[in-house]
Amino acid sequence: xxxxxxxxxxxxxxxxxxxxxxxxxxxxxxxxxxxxxxxxxxxxxxxxxxxxxxxxxxxxxxxxxxxxxxxxxxxxxxxxxxxxxxxxxxxxxxxxxxxxxxxxxxxxxxxxxxxxxxxxxxxxxxxxxxxxxxxxxxxxxxxxxxxxxxxxxxxxxxxxxxxxxxxxxxxxxxxxxxxxxxxxxxxxxxxxxxxxxxxxxxxxxxxxxx
Amino acid sequence: xxxxxxxxxxxxxxxxxxxxxxxxxxxxxxxxxxxxxxxxxxxxxxxxxxxxxxxxxxxxxxxxxxxxxxxxxxxxxxxxxxxxxxxxxxxxxxxxxxxxxxxxxxxxxxxxxxxxxxxxxxxxxxxxxxxxxxxxxxxxxxxxxxxxxxxxxxxxxxxxxxxxxxxxxxxxxxxxxxxxxxxxxxxxxxxxxxxxxxxxxxxxxxxxxxxxxxxxxxx
Numbered sequence: 001x002x003x004x005x006x007x008x009x010x011x012x013x014x015x016x017x018x019x020x021x022x023x024x025x026x027x028x029x030x031x032x033x034x035x036x037x038x039x040x041x042x043x044x045x046x047x048x049x050x051x052x053x054x055x056x057x058x059x060x061x062x063x064x065x066x067x068x069x070x071x072x073x074x075x076x077x078x079x080x081x082x083x084x085x086x087x088x089x090x091x092x093x094x095x096x097x098x099x100x101x102x103x104x105x106x107x108x109x110x111x112x113x114x115x116x117x118x119x120x121x122x123x124x125x126x127x128x129x130x131x132x133x134x135x136x137x138x139x140x141x142x143x144x145x146x147x148x149x150x151x152x153x154x155x156x157x158x159x160x161x162x163x164x165x166x167x168x169x170x171x172x173x174x175x176x177x178x179x180x181x182x183x184x185x186x187x188x189x190x191x192x193x194x195x196x197x198x199x200x201x202x203x204x205x206x207x208x209x210x
Numbered sequence: 211x212x213x214x215x216x217x218x219x220x221x222x223x224x225x226x227x228x229x230x231x232x233x234x235x236x237x238x239x240x241x242x243x244x245x246x247x248x249x250x251x252x253x254x255x256x257x258x259x260x261x262x263x264x265x266x267x268x269x270x271x272x273x274x275x276x277x278x279x280x281x282x283x284x285x286x287x288x289x290x291x292x293x294x295x296x297x298x299x300x301x302x303x304x305x306x307x308x309x310x311x312x313x314x315x316x317x318x319x320x321x322x323x324x325x326x327x328x329x330x331x332x333x334x335x336x337x338x339x340x341x342x343x344x345x346x347x348x349x350x351x352x353x354x355x356x357x358x359x360x361x362x363x364x365x366x367x368x369x370x371x372x373x374x375x376x377x378x379x380x381x382x383x384x385x386x387x388x389x390x391x392x393x394x395x396x397x398x399x400x401x402x403x404x405x406x407x408x409x410x411x412x413x414x415x416x417x418x419x420x421x422x423x424x425x426x427x428x429x
Contacts, residue, residue: 197255
């Protein structure tokens with residue numbers, strides 16, 4: 001199970017990385033993402049990857065879980081590397097792929113060391129100034145955590161549908177995969193929405209004009 | 211007290227007038243007969259095309275927000291209901307409106323889990339739970355806000371015998387008024403009053419055993 005839990009889950013612990021405020025971690029991740037894209041040099045991507053690996057060690061993350069969840073991504077990265085090597089040469093390929101790997105690992109560190117509840121609070125607080133422009137910070141924070149929660153769920157559905165398609169001998173038929181997946185994900189989203197509404201979540205409870 | 215006053219939903223529910231004051235109200239009937247529509251009218255998930263539905267005097271359409279604060283809803287599939295990655299985070303989400311401080315919220319969430327004997331599951335991913343555990347966590351999440359009424363829409367349909375008994379017993383032990391939609395006729399027979407819904411109207415309304423017999427005879 002859980003073979004496609006891309007970003008992993010929170011792993012309770014008390015390391016330095018668990019104690020740093022989520023805001024700082026989010027900013028570091030953001031700066032790192034921008035730097036990797038802007039610099040796009042092999043040495044920089046390599047340095048970033050080494051640094052992130054250090055963070056993985058510092059956070060005492062479960063390596064088994066990490067490897068299991070990144071296995072499928074590794075295939076994607078290998079394909080991407082081959083493409084860039086062919087199109088833009090080895091140096092560019094290394095810069096792109098190592099950079100991307102560093103970012104994926106960095107976001108895994110973020111989710112492993114930060115409870116969603118804290119992340120939600122941070123995002124909500126950071127967006128508070130935008131309230132006057134009509135942004136509802138609670139709703140944006142909620143959207144973030146729903147995204148994290150339902151990625152593995154959608155993956156599970158995709159595997160079920162793949163098995164169903166296989167059972168009927170439709171392995172290679174893209175439509176036999178994508179059509180039911182889309183329909184089921186949308187149907188599931190509707191029932192999640194209904195459950196949220198029933199729980200009164202996302203409804204603005206602050207007293208206001210009616 | 212839950213009151214239906216000539217409530218109509220086009221193609222799904224004929225004009226219905228009801229007053230439900232009993233502690234345990236069962237709703238039974240065939241698939242697609244309108245049971246879900248009936249109970250979704252109570253907390254405003256579905257709005258009547260005409261007529262009104264009142265919960266303790268509050269209109270489910272015009273005062274939907276207040277009604278949903280006092281009416282909890284337990285769905286068939288806890289997978290859709292548990293929206294956070296871990297158990298404690300899902301319970302905490304229910305408490306965001308009542309507890310603004312994170313530490314207080316966490317303590318309150320742990321207390322609720324403890325009440326349902328689920329404390330050991332607090333940091334567990336909702337994926338690691340069995341179907342029965344998921345439904346119990348979903349129930350704890352709904353009851354975290356201390357609603358006055360609990361609507362349960364086929365809460366035991368996906369569960370094995372042991373777990374459906376567990377969830378059923380728990381529902382009957384609550385102090386809340388419970389509206390229970392179910393295909394488990396033994397469970398329905400334990401209610402104080404049972405409605406049989408058929409083709410979008412209330413086909414029978416009364417004594418649980420008589421209602422179950424009526425439903426059995428109609429199939």
